[in-house]
Amino acid sequence: MTVDSPLRRLRLRAPLLIWLVLIWNLLWGTWSWANLITGVLVALTVTVVLPLPVVAGGARIHPLPALYLIGHFLVNLTVSSAQVAWQTLRPSGIRQSAVIRVQLRTDSDLLLSIISQNLTLVPGSMVLDLDRRRMALGVHVLDVGDEADVERQRAEVLATERRVVRAFGSAEDIARLDQEPPQERATAPAAAEPTR
Template identity: 35%
Template structure:
């Protein structure tokens, strides 16, 4: 069993302090000190279980991920707007996308990012294979099923580079490379 002072970590303390300050919406010495005390107390009294995976935050890769997401968001919003305003008929369908990583967190993040893009929606997550099934608005307008698979795999790769774990980042549980 870990000693009490080893249960608290600086990143978690800072995160809990930020939440505390957002709740009180003021920055006074009393609020800051009480927030630190509460943050440390929560970690000591209610410790989180260790996952065994060390996630790494890579700022430049996160900026790249954010930029690509923003570009995809604007382009898809424009495409969906044109479809709605023109009233033209489009071919919709479900595209099966095998993923490189079987990590449930990676699948969840890729699914969340993909569903936030207009015109795409995750309809099934298969953690056994691992794969995502996506409902796509205007498959032909997005370059076809294979192009959609490549785009989702590129998103997965950028996500794994941005917030992947130190071991296995860029590789799946089956030992395949991410490039």
């Protein structure tokens, strides 16, 4: 059993403390010494009274893949917003939606959370289920016409996983990307249902 020194605990909490102080100052809308000092006091109080559980492994930021992830996310957000707007306004409406199950290769809680948020924040897709034990996501997607559309959506989820892992994963996580995702083909690959 190892005992953490107060200095090490403070170093591990520093990013959260800085983030909380930044949010505190943004909420007040002005930068002043009073807001900075009270922000530090509030951040320390929150982290001591309401400590967050330790995330195993943590994140490793790889700058170039992280920039690529952010750029791709912003482009995807813009394009998907326009597509969903068009699908809702066009006379034929949205054809069908589908719920697909996608096997992932990462088993990191943090990376699975980032992947899920990345997919859910983009209009037209939403993570409905995260099966941590099986490393699988259940994703609802809009406007699928046939099996090729379903496979294209599945490939996009796997591409999102690849971008997130390359941006924030460990060397082991990145090496696991070269493996094929474990297949669970006993269940149907997609369930499509009309949305009317």
